[in-house]
Amino acid sequence: MDNGSWYKFFHSLSNPVFTDEACQEADRRYEELHDSFLDKYLSPxxxxxxxxGAGYGLVEIPLARRGYQVIALDNDKGVLEILQENAKYAKGNLTVAYGDLNSDFHLDYQGKGIQACISFGLLxxxxLDDLQVIIEKQFSISQLLICDIPIRTSETLKTFNAESNPEGHIDDYGIYRNFWTPEYWKSQIFGAYTIVADRPHTEYRQDGQIDVFTLVVRNQKRDC
Ligand SMILES: C[S@@+](CC[C@H](N)C(=O)[O-])C[C@H]1O[C@@H](n2cnc3c(N)ncnc32)[C@H](O)[C@@H]1O
Structure with a gap:
């Protein structure tokens, strides 16, 4: 599946290259949206x-600034250059690397003591078929997976202009997305695993409201 133009998409929303002010804003946003929740499941x-899919590091840089060692992967070379530049704000705690989820990227990270595979706006x-493989790759690296995913609500669909085709939607930048409900994610995508926690929340971007949920999943098969 074509990855679309992430570089152009990020620039359409704001300048993805961090300044001191943008970094402070990312920290503030992280604290508001994620801090107290993620702190329950993760520890530096x-x-x-x-x-x-670390992008330019909107969530990943604040995590690194809080003392987490973050290995940040993406498969878009233009976006990785920006992330590398933004890494100067990460207090030496963020390593940038190329990684394509459709490849055998996971082999490089198995047995390396990775606490969790995390993703914000990726899955x-x-x-559906690709996800089953990508989830297994993550669980071959770590027993804990945390993901943040936009969900199907009228506000989210409006923001992405996806009201008429919420599944397999392709935006003006060629980026493919599925907008599924939390119930669908939990039963159809993560149904075989243990859902430790899930938390709905709402984010506001320049282009509108996005309803999101964060899932914390363990690699323990459920009893049938
Ligand atoms: C919505 S952005 C997430 C950005 C970042 N996590 C954040 O919170 O700012 C999704 C990112 O996933 C990356 N991506 C998409 N498909 C990928 C793949 N197959 N392998 C690795 N990264 C991918 C894109 O290049 C993009 O930077």
Missing amino acids: GDGPLLAL EHFS
Whole structure:
């Protein structure tokens, strides 16, 4: 599946290259949206986080600034250059690397003491079949997976102009997305695993409201 133009998409929303003010704003946003929730499941002393589809580091840099060792992967070379530049704000705690989820990227991270595979705004970009493989790759790296996903509500669909085709939607930048309900994610995508916690929340971006949910999942098969 074509990845679309992330570089152009990010620039359409705001300048993705951090300044001191943008970094402070990212910290503030992280604290408001994620801090107290993620702190329940993650700890800086428990090993590195493998951040998949890290983009320019909107969430990943604040995590690194809080003392987490973050290995940040993305498969868009233009976006990785920006992330590398933004890494100067990460207090030396963020490593940038190329990684394509459709490849065998996971082999490089197995047995490395990764605390969790984390992703913010990534899994909605894959089909159901691809997701089964990508989730297994993550669980071959770490027993804990945390993901943040936009969900199907009228506000989210409006923001993405996806009212008429919420599944397999392709935006003006060629970016593919599925907007599924939390129930669908929990039963159809993560049904075989243990859902430790899920938390709905709402984010506001320049282009509108996005309803999101964060899922914390463990690699423990459920009893049938
Ligand atoms: C919505 S952005 C998330 C950005 C970041 N996590 C944040 O919170 O700012 C999704 C990112 O996933 C990346 N991506 C999409 N498909 C990918 C793939 N197959 N392998 C690795 N990264 C991918 C894109 O390049 C993009 O930077």
